[in-house]
Amino acid sequence: MAIVPPLPSRHVLAMLLLGLVFASALVLTRGASLEPADYVMNNGSEVQTLDPATVTGVPEGRVLRAIFEGLIVKHPKTLEPLPGSAESWEVSDDGLTWTFHIRRGAQWTNGDELTAEDWIYSWRRFLHPLTASYYAYQLWYVAGARQYTRQPEDRSFDASPTGGLWYQRTSDGQVKVGLHGYLLEHMTGEVSVTLPSNPAQKPTIHAGDQSWTLPFSLTNPASNPKAPTSAADALARCYGLESDDKSGWLLKGSLTESDWNAVHANGVLLDGATYRAEVADPQHLKIWTTDSHTLHVTLNSPTPYFLDLTGFYPTFPVNRRNIKEAQERWPDRWEIEWLRAENIVTNGPFKLIERRVNDRIRLAKNETYWDADNVAMNSIDILAIEQDSTMLNMYLTGGCDAIDRVNTNVVQELWGREDFQPTPYLGTYFYRFNVNQPPYDDVRVRQALSMVIPRQAICDKVMKMGQVPASSLTPSGIGAYTPPSMNMGSPEEARMLLAAAGYPGGKDFPPVEIHYNTSEAHSSIAQVIALAWQDELGIRTKLRNEEWKVYLDTQQNLRFQVSRSAWIGDYADPNTFIDMFVTGGENNKTGWGNPEYDRLVKAAGAELDPQHRLQFLGEAEALLLDEMPILPIYYYVTQNLTAPRLGGNSENVLDEHFPKFWYWMDDAELAEKRANYPKEFETVAPHGPPEGLYSPAQLRERQQQ
């Protein structure tokens, strides 16, 4: 008998381990090294999504502005609206109806023509309750939009689309037709459904002299679980389809209780899984087209910044075919699939090539973009570095050409460099008072606490980046609006006010608790303020920091006395700050309310004359600053470090930058730029190629010169 040598198990284990190493190395290095991009910027964190309808954050906006394009784009410095997907636009005399002329010949990356229908689809989807959009309220200026987002959903229908098609003869002889609790449009006369004898054929619905043949047959549900099981089901599936012969099935509106007991007040008619993103009630939502390239929108009240909003990333369009094809191909996970780099369809200056979580987003120039002639960069990398020191190191070693923030610890080293020029932008750092809680219900107390805050010292010693002490909620720099200034007072005045409120010398004043989210900067500011309150007013202070999400919860539920806050403007208009504090507003979070304030904000919303409108807003803000439910501390400045050679980029009040315009200057242009600095700056490594990188249009222009 032959002796079988024992299996060398030690070796097997070692081999397995080695195999694991090689396997993972293989998986990992598969496409791991990309060619370096023309331009690399840091985004500060991983984006949450690239679906324009559900984004909220600044990092997402940076990517979306590169890959999508709204009706307008903004000038990189002045932020004036420039033609984007809309070639031109006009507004009616009453300021209510906007007409946009969609650019002819503009394309999606899948070759589809860009049409006005794209906005109908995208904005309905954006506003639709099933889209679960955070920013839906940004379009609530559109007539009917608020009701549209707020409609209760019929989830039972969503779950089992087998309910009844119904009709009802009313006393005046008309016939109402509906499905579940919803009334259908264009249906008069007797309604009947003809079910074909052969179940494979399509049923027909007759109403008066009209008839519709459904695009589905009623095949045996057992053999095809996805087939409609009833006429109503089939009808439901028709709903939301685009071709003209089915438009008659769109909803007309809701029924009253007396009409139909079992109906909902307002509803969506959807086969949820299939048509989640489809429309509900165009009758009420005032967005419509007159031809394939003309889009009309009617607003509730004249909204001067509406045009700006059409360039704000949540209002960017999405491609219908993109979503529809994903829905057909991946019925149970299309919500993720349509956004994958290989599937997503966009209309902006760049297209998405690759996404790696927590690493980078790779973009390439979109050659089919209507203005590709003016786009210089061929590829862009958007990194997701979160650590301040890492992004600075990457920038300093040339691994990255722009970063969006720097740590206060290194600011001193960076001052005077040409690539670090902080400028004010639309953001305010302030404290909220909980005015429901004594002693903060006394306006004198609030004013006294405000008057002794060393705002200049906070800006100079703590923040160190040239932040500006705040004397209002709205920062200056918004067009023609000059914010009112609050009463800055003096420590003496503060002590008098405090005494008048019943706390002379801070006697018997309950210790203040300053609430903030855990962060070094917030803590330092709170300490400076606590010291000032102690020294000037004799008030003791406790600090309470909470982790971000807990902090939000505490603030939302008014379980604080004084809480650190900030607000960044969404658009360049004072309204973005001022309407925050209307009575009961979601972002009020102070318990404060004033009918006069609400009236002024409302009046501003309805005012056509821009001068008067700003006047109303100014009066409202003055009232707010007088009653002081908030305590403004400083205005934000941008903290960008940007490669000196980068052209087509500028600091601006929204801190928004537009990849479309970016190019690399050559040495001559860089030298010219440096010669024109308003003051002496230390020159640093300019990044980018010495010969520059220009768009085809720029190159032609340079050759001519």
Added chain:
Amino acid sequence: MIRFLFRRLMWFVVTMTVVMSVSFFLMKNVKGGPFDTERALEPAIEANIQARYHLDWPLWKQFLHYTGPFNLDERGLGGNQEKVLGGVLSGDFGPSFRYRDFTVNDIIGQALPISALLGVVSMMWALALGVSTGIASALRRGSGVDLALRLAATGGIALPNFVIAGFLIIIFVFMIPLLPVAGWGSIKEMLLPGFCLGLVYAAYLARLTRTGMLEALSQDHIRTAQAKGLSPRTVVLRHALKGGLLPVVSYLGPATAGILTGSLVIERIFFIPGLGSHFVNSASNRDYTLAMGVTILYTVLVYSMNTVVDLAYTLLDPRIDLAEEA
């Protein structure tokens, strides 16, 4: 051995059930939710979002939906039954609540190989460095070499790796521009993070090896081997090392699980898209599904590594009988 594995498997089921339910309910009880932002939402919009992610369901139902194997939403048992299976037990960890364009499976699929490769690289060099210095220390016990190596090991344990990383970056990136400061994809980019990550493990391994070897060298069978005139090399490598490495092996189990799942600090400093950052970020973002996903992954890894270690014991020390242990 089969009986041992079978028992381990049963305990695995128990462990997973406990880990999953405890972490799920603890997590749901923490204040704040995945969709809270500085901008408070209109109640109607918030309700829409809650409904879409089933956060309006009772907790027990959310839990059953999450664990599976049956899908309870409108496409599954609760509705048209298009997709009956779902949840962790069917291999589906759900969509990430934070990175909404990816499923948890996608995210772990992208990040785990990266952390694992970095982990294996640093583990291999930690083993090489740690075990060899440990042996050297043990063989020259009390000498200057021993003292120096022990000091270095203590230093390696005491110094946090972000400090070491900072020094290394200053030296090898800014003073002598040899290596890239951060990033992932090339061998060059692996060197610094691999070194920093492995250093602390190397230090532990050196100490464990030294202790283990000292004990092994004082055993009778070693003295016998020496008396028989075997070369010192054979004595150390063939006979002493096997027994001396036992403590090292038991340390390697959990250490490997830890190192494979990445390190938050190193990943952040060197901008590596690994798994480590998800452990912390998913919790602070209240990304329920991702947090659960990485917790489950870590549990599975620790559990299986410990089992592998127990199996490895039998290879190193024939006296250990797994049937008895079980």
